Amino acid sequence: MTHASSENSGPVIELNSVTRRYGTGTAEVSALQGIDVTIEHGDFVAVMGPSGSGKSTCMNILGCLDTPSSGSYRFMGIDVGQLSRDQRALLRRHYLGFVFQGFNLLNRTSALENVELPLIYRGTHAKERSQKAKKALASVGLTGWETHTPAELSGGQQQRVAIARAIVTDPSVLFADEPTGNLDSARSREIMELLTSFNRDRGLTVVMVTHDAMMASYAKRIIRFRDGFIENEESNGGR
Amino acid sequence: MFFETILIAMREIRRNVMRSSLTILGIVIGVAAVITMVTVGDGATKQVANEISSLGSNLLDVRPGQSFRGPGGTRSGAPMFKIADADAIEREIFGLAGVAPIVGRTAQVIYGNDNYVTQITGSTNNYLDVRNWVLSGGRIFNDVELKAGAAVCIIGDTIRKQFFEGQDPIGRTIRVVKISCQVIGVLKPKGQSGFGTDQDDFLLMPLRTVQRRIAGSTDIGSISVSAMDGVSTDKVKTDIERLMRERRQTGKNEDDDFNVRDMQEIVKTLTGTTKLLTTLLGAVAAVSLLVGGIGIMNIMLVSVTERTREIGIRLAIGAMEKQVLMQFLIEAVVLSCFGGIIGIILGIAASVAGAGALKVPFVLNIGIVAISFVFSAGVGVVFGYFPARKAAHLDPIEALRHE
Numbered sequence: 001m002t003h004a005s006s007e008n009s010g011p012v013i014e015l016n017s018v019t020r021r022y023g024t025g026t027a028e029v030s031a032l033q034g035i036d037v038t039i040e041h042g043d044f045v046a047v048m049g050p051s052g053s054g055k056s057t058c059m060n061i062l063g064c065l066d067t068p069s070s071g072s073y074r075f076m077g078i079d080v081g082q083l084s085r086d087q088r089a090l091l092r093r094h095y096l097g098f099v100f101q102g103f104n105l106l107n108r109t110s111a112l113e114n115v116e117l118p119l120i121y122r123g124t125h126a127k128e129r130s131q132k133a134k135k136a137l138a139s140v141g142l143t144g145w146e147t148h149t150p151a152e153l154s155g156g157q158q159q160r161v162a163i164a165r166a167i168v169t170d171p172s173v174l175f176a177d178e179p180t181g182n183l184d185s186a187r188s189r190e191i192m193e194l195l196t197s198f199n200r201d202r203g204l205t206v207v208m209v210t211h212d213a214m215m216a217s218y219a220k221r222i223i224r225f226r227d228g229f230i231e232n233e234e235s236n237g238g239r
Numbered sequence: 240m241f242f243e244t245i246l247i248a249m250r251e252i253r254r255n256v257m258r259s260s261l262t263i264l265g266i267v268i269g270v271a272a273v274i275t276m277v278t279v280g281d282g283a284t285k286q287v288a289n290e291i292s293s294l295g296s297n298l299l300d301v302r303p304g305q306s307f308r309g310p311g312g313t314r315s316g317a318p319m320f321k322i323a324d325a326d327a328i329e330r331e332i333f334g335l336a337g338v339a340p341i342v343g344r345t346a347q348v349i350y351g352n353d354n355y356v357t358q359i360t361g362s363t364n365n366y367l368d369v370r371n372w373v374l375s376g377g378r379i380f381n382d383v384e385l386k387a388g389a390a391v392c393i394i395g396d397t398i399r400k401q402f403f404e405g406q407d408p409i410g411r412t413i414r415v416v417k418i419s420c421q422v423i424g425v426l427k428p429k430g431q432s433g434f435g436t437d438q439d440d441f442l443l444m445p446l447r448t449v450q451r452r453i454a455g456s457t458d459i460g461s462i463s464v465s466a467m468d469g470v471s472t473d474k475v476k477t478d479i480e481r482l483m484r485e486r487r488q489t490g491k492n493e494d495d496d497f498n499v500r501d502m503q504e505i506v507k508t509l510t511g512t513t514k515l516l517t518t519l520l521g522a523v524a525a526v527s528l529l530v531g532g533i534g535i536m537n538i539m540l541v542s543v544t545e546r547t548r549e550i551g552i553r554l555a556i557g558a559m560e561k562q563v564l565m566q567f568l569i570e571a572v573v574l575s576c577f578g579g580i581i582g583i584i585l586g587i588a589a590s591v592a593g594a595g596a597l598k599v600p601f602v603l604n605i606g607i608v609a610i611s612f613v614f615s616a617g618v619g620v621v622f623g624y625f626p627a628r629k630a631a632h633l634d635p636i637e638a639l640r641h642e
Binding site: 060063065066085086089090092093094096098100104105106107108109113117118120121122123165 | 255
């Protein structure tokens, strides 16, 4: 694939009048009705909005899991809309990390092997792979839990394994889709502290969907969606 | 990329022991069943063929009465043979290795306090050659004994065991009906015949002895003829038929009042029957292979449906569609081949045990091993691959939402 342009020139993410429609004819639903978003390196953006406001659709497009119906999405200068399925997979593999509401870890698979998974797809050698995975687990505070399977971990711990899996490849952007949606408030705060620290200490760009204003308050910037449009954007200054 | 995919596939197999072993089980049972049934069936066919050839495959049996087709059976009116008929066959038919006129009776034999009912066969020394008998001890009849109808006998192994276990029977005297009869020879055992009868359960006496002192007539029950190697038994058969029609003055439009049975025909009939049996067993086994295949198919289909979310996760973190597919294909191939190999080992073990238990030779049919392996492995691969292809083609978002 084409090499992405240098990290410091221009924004990481640039959406230009992006729309996304599902279905055809009378059954057509417009989830995004023309949105413009620019996210710079090192930003921490919270995307908020009620259900059906288009925030998840926007997130899928940003995460290169979906493509716009019209408009353009440039990720580090690359027009994602022009990429094939496989090229988008490679983009995800090398530049993006994902954290989901439902954790989405592989069952019956140890924490270490879950974290190793993206490295395996990158072709990292066994020794380096296990070192990196252990380091990532340590960075989320799970040293000593390497051999535990998801069933043996609490929700908060599972989400931390998922974060370790997302950051083990040193991605440019971390996408978190309601990362605290399944957790209690104490566990949620721990997860948010983790994300904040990765953003602050490593300059990791974080884009997070949430409908909890408390969680959004950790972000530097908040984008509110309503009915497929961006309702407002506000700077938060973070904590 | 290939290496990573193998690693991932192996990790998945190892993690899901239950799912993996269920998949393997179907293949194991299918392959093992087919191999066992066909191998044992083939062994039985070989066994029957061996036994018949030990009887003498160049053998023809000439008997009075009509051949054993139809419900009429032996025509009672047909005249018996005489010694002259046997002499005529020996003199006039070309290509014979031996001719043995036979008179048979079932009678009681007594030795000491033991008595035993057996088959008394009266014939000449030719009988031993024609029927492939070999002496394990003693001697054959001499000319004087044959001509005079002496009270001597050669006994089969079953009779030796019955009366003389642990002793040397040669020179002992047994009572056959009312005659005191000296044992001059013992035959090597042949064992059970393909017809299920004990071939060793008989006693041979000179033809004349049986005719005069037991049967009380000069009739001959049947004539056993063996053709020389390389001589067509069909040719010998037609020659004998022509000769006998002539001697018995059978009219042109009359049926034969005798029949010539060719052992080759019986061999063909019997091996044909056992082969049919093998085919039947094979068919039953094929059904079990099919059922095994359906089992494999089910587990593969269910597991791919179950694994849709896993596929979604893999796609989201950067796996390409073809890598996911490759992973499922490798899993299916590894499981199927592993199951196939276990099935082959189990099938061969069961065949050896079965062949041992049924006392038939172990004949491994490589073709069947290959077919059953390819079939079940093929089912595993096909039904592991196609549902996975569907799943890998899903939108990662949809796959992730799948519960």
